[in-house]
Amino acid sequence: MPLTGIFFNVNGKDVNEENVDPELTLAYYLRNKLGLRGTKLGCEEGVCGSCTVVLGTWDDCQNKAVYRAVNACLVPLFHVHKTFVITVEGVGSRDKIHPIQDRMARGHALQCGFCSPGFVMSAYALFSNQPNPTIQQINAAIRANLCRCTGYRPILEALYSFSSESGGCCGGNKTGGGCCKDKSSSDEDGGYDEKLLSFNDFPKYDPTQEIIFPPSLRVFSDSETPVTLKGDRIELLLPKNIDQFKKFKKDRTVISSGLITRFVSTRNPKEFSQKWISTKYVKEFNEITVNKDSVVVGAALNIQKMADTLTSSLSINIGKEIDSFIQKFSSPQIANFATWTGAIISGAKSSLSVSDLLILFNVLDAKLTLLNNSGELTQVAIEEFAEKKLFATHTIVNAIFSRSLTGFLFCLKLGETSEQDSTNFNFAALVGNQVSRIFVGLGGQPKRLTSLEVHIDALKGLSVSDLCQTTEMSDYKNVKIALTRFSDFMNHKEKTEEIEGINYLQYFKPKTNESAGRPIANYFNERAITGEAFYVNDIQAYNAVHLGFVLSTVPHAEITKIDVSEALQLEGVAGYFGVSDVPGNNTPGLQISNMNFPDDTTIFADKKVESVGQVIGVIAANDVVLARRAAKLVKVEYKELPSLVNFKEAIEAKSLLGDVQHFGKDENLVKESLENSSKVLEGECDIGGQEHYYLETQSSLVIPGEGDELIVNCSTQGTSFTQLMVAETMKIPAHKIIVKTKRLGGGFGGKVNNASWIACMCAIVAKKLNRPTYGFLSRADDLAITGKRHEVHAKYRVGINFDGKIEGIHYQAWLNGGWSKDHSEGVTMVMGLMVDDVYNMGTIRFDGYPVKTNSNSNTALRGYGNPQSKLINEGVMRRIARDVGKSTEEIKRINFALEGGRRYLGGKIHNDALVECWEYCKKWSEFENRQSGIKQFNKNSTAVKRGIAMSSVRFGLPHPGPTGHGIASLLINLDGSVQLSIGGTEMGQGLNQKMLQVCSEALKRPIDTITIVDCSTDKVTNAPETGGSQNADTNGLAVLACCKKIMSRLQPIIDKNDGEWEKSIREAYGAYVPLQCTEYGTVERAKFGVGEMESPYNTTGACAVEMEIDTLTGYNRVIRVDIVMDVGESLNPALDIGQIEGAFIQGYGLVTCEKITFNKTTGQLDQNTAGKYKIPKASDVPKDFRVKLLGINNANGAQVYSSKGIGEPPLMMSCGAVHSSIMNCIDNWRNENGIHEFVDTISPLSAEKIQELCSKK
Missing domain, CATH: 3.30.365.10 (Aldehyde oxidase/xanthine dehydrogenase, molybdopterin binding domain)
Incomplete structure (x- = not known):
């Protein structure tokens, strides 16, 4: 079949694309061309795993299909020629759910659900190749899928249940406690269930029921003619054999890798070359040859294929270490797609890059077959390739490994974390009977430690310090680590790792209620796990534009010039928008402080910037890739001003965002208390910040309507707050703005103020262009723009008696607020209000200083100041324990404030x-x-x-004050079905599911007859932002109030009709009985003997x-x-x-x-x-x-x-x-x-x- 493009199959449907843009990613194609939006974009860097899809290819040698998980955000579409692409939609649907999806959905293995399709696909790839996987294989398969909500336990438990090692349930509880199958339904102390559920009766995974590999791909006969693909910026040639490659290689940039480095940086406004040639489909570059003496691995093969080949072809002691090393080096998705060639070249190019594959190839004494610019083949040692920088003039054709290698292989990788992390240092040693090779990697070509190789026999005799001296290496610390571990290895060569047991237990008291109190799976789990749940960026709008964000590149400066001319020349760019385009208030947060703390954050920078990452303006374009690329072409000129980036320097400079906040007793009273104590201890604490890392980045879609109406779809935790922010920015009454939130892909406090700013920017552009406008942040932009948890520096002076009982304490805390107020005053306040934690500390004073720095404007994050207070107090308790000679736990216990007592500001401790x-x-x-x-x-x-x-x-x-209330709207349709809307947003915490259960219990109606619709300001308005752990309380009280009011009207009719619900609803309608109501929910504190601020x-x-x-x-x-x-x-x-x-x-x-x-x-x-x-x-x-x-x-x-x-x-x-x-x-x-x-x-x-x-x- 002659073909001028690429041919592949997606979920059983053949696709023939005559020409594709070489820069087009598989994820973009699936989502925007095919509408398969279950493939999520969480990072666009191949890190989070949310975009995972499965690629199937036919292996003629094995006569079967082989499946691999890959990151669709990095795979260029031209790489899937002759490939079977499977997305989460192709695995199963709500109508025909797959066993993997079923166990995860009913097994509570998701919360916000954004990452869930990626986990499904990683597991699906494994099961397709290994229908009965081991727990170790499951761990390896999902090790690169990130989840911020669940803590992973329910995901692991659901997937482990497929392994025979788990017995289908708890993993055998090998670490203690026995298997859940051997337990009764309740334990010995009060009728607790020990497991949320058992998977024993769930449908099994059956490989015979899976979608078959498409016959069309097996019979497809590819043309030998090279294919040329032309995109907006790049022309790519795909030769089919090495002769074609030689012929067309001249004047083209050779793409011998998976394009990962290029794709992660899209996002480059300008490319290095307009013409590429790829080795992807060159026959000779894809060959594997295993003979008696050697293994030859083609240069176009991926890292995992190379590793699998070496693992199976070299001696077992070498092969198993290669397999282990590759798992630590790379994620499965990257290893299944990135070429080993790209990794080798990347490592050899940079003296700053520490390459794990380069050191592995060195220790294995690999040889490379190279093709020079004259078309001649030559063979060189791997050391020569890197040292002489032959990558600049030669193309790698294959790598050759000797099968005569014997002995043991030891590899060590050191980074910030123990696996799948960039490498700071690595070490590899091959120890055989006759020869030893030892290398250390610090950047570029690894260094061979010949001086150490002659001392191998001395590892059992010389000290590690003595051995370190023989290496003559400057990085003594890491060399010592490597040699210590190597020495351990040498003395336990045959040691095998034992599979660890699993002991996951969840105890709770079962309820017999119809709804409330039961561990029911979230109603939307099946939608999310099958890719059918839509998030903001999944909503499709006709004729829309997308925003690219122009960010400050300096921490503090006056803006002297903004040149957008080059960006506006790109076809498809609709315009640039900045502070001059704001029709209303550029600091809307200062005007709506009744719903939040006053916030002086600007929508767009006005004449000056105060932080790297501050938004200066936005580019609107027809697609998001173009918008981001164009934004990087905007040239901003600055007159730099003195900056305070360093937190400690800002403290010294007394740079404050607001007034110092004082809580507790007068300073003199605290001083007197400390002076009267038996002993005074003091200390300082430093607590770093934290990124929210919600998997769904900030996202908004604003659709202009008639008049001044705007429909704002936003991933916000506060629909009413966002409504007012947009209204103030646009100078439009709030009643013309409807903010809708179906669900969030995680929030954690980061989608209140942050989300509203993005919505405001979208509203400005949507109104100006009269076109729907998407604002979807890349992960890099999200990290640069948005605030984090507040970094804190604190001091304390604590007075104690000889037993360690606290008699008084004075706290001083400085919080890094960043460049604008955001929530800094609120977080400082909460730290002050809650600093006594669980303790009775006598006389307390807290002084809080919100500090201004030229860095991200920090904001709310789960805990809102409380985690910082907790960590300060942990230090206080450890300090006291050390001084009085008791355990920290003893000190904590004797200082507990007890029920019925009072918090340090006077509030009574209830319940x-x-x-x-x-x-x-x-x-x-x-x-x-x-x-x-x-x-x-x-x-x-x-x-x-x-x-x-x-x-x-x-x-x-619940919290006192204006945030301590909820709102709900309830309506009953004539068919008896119930529709519920609440003021809280669903962001993975299960709020909507809880409210369904509350409503079901109150109305005595089955849950499946009730639906909860999106949180929308046209249904429930003036609702506080969702957060603070209280929303099931406040919104639950509102739901109960609605149900009570509705049932007070309906109950007489229901009683008359012997409880027949549908008949009673029709009769009520005919009698003009209202079938809908809206109610607020709040705690009447006085009614229950609780103080107003308690x-x-x-x-x-x-x-x-x-x-x-x-x-x-x-x-x-x-x-x-x-x-x-x-x-x-x-x-x-x-x-x-x-x-x-x-x-x-x-x-x-x-x-x-x-x-x-x-x-x-x-x-x-x-x-x-x-x-x-x-x-x-x-x-x-x-x-x-x-x-x-x-x-x-x-x-x-x-x-x-x-x-x-x-x-x-x-x-x-x-x-x-x-x-x-x-x-x-x-x-x-x-x-x-x-x-x-x-x-x-x-x-x-x-x-x-x-x-x-x-x-x-």
């Missing part, structure tokens, strides 16, 4: 189970016994240390966390977690446990791997890409993860069916326990090594920081 949670957790976790075991472990372990710590939380709800109840909890650190590498892992929470009578235990687990992992990330830093000179965020900012991965989830809901019912009428809120409290508890546990590990090492200086709270405890604290200065 509180802190002590019950603490004591239960201490016993349940076997805390004291495990402390003894850890002590013995540390005594026997030099480099690896363990620690265990407990922490607790008290969180008063909390009607407290959500409380305690957790015990056991951690392990490697003091050499700084890496950590969570060994076991026990969490006990009192959430009253949970409205939905599955949702609440999901929130607890997700919050725990987010809190773990806050104090370990998540780091926010800025370049002091340029002002740029260092973590300015998805790959540079590290959130926890599935591999970080503890294998022993236990959660228990106590279900204490001390409810008053202020609670919805006796329930309590849950979203934020577990995060505070998590970050406190994880941090203290790691500090216990560090303290043990320091004490053993004679270092006794106290280390106050430093967060995050990154690998680098742990190494620093565990080193002898």
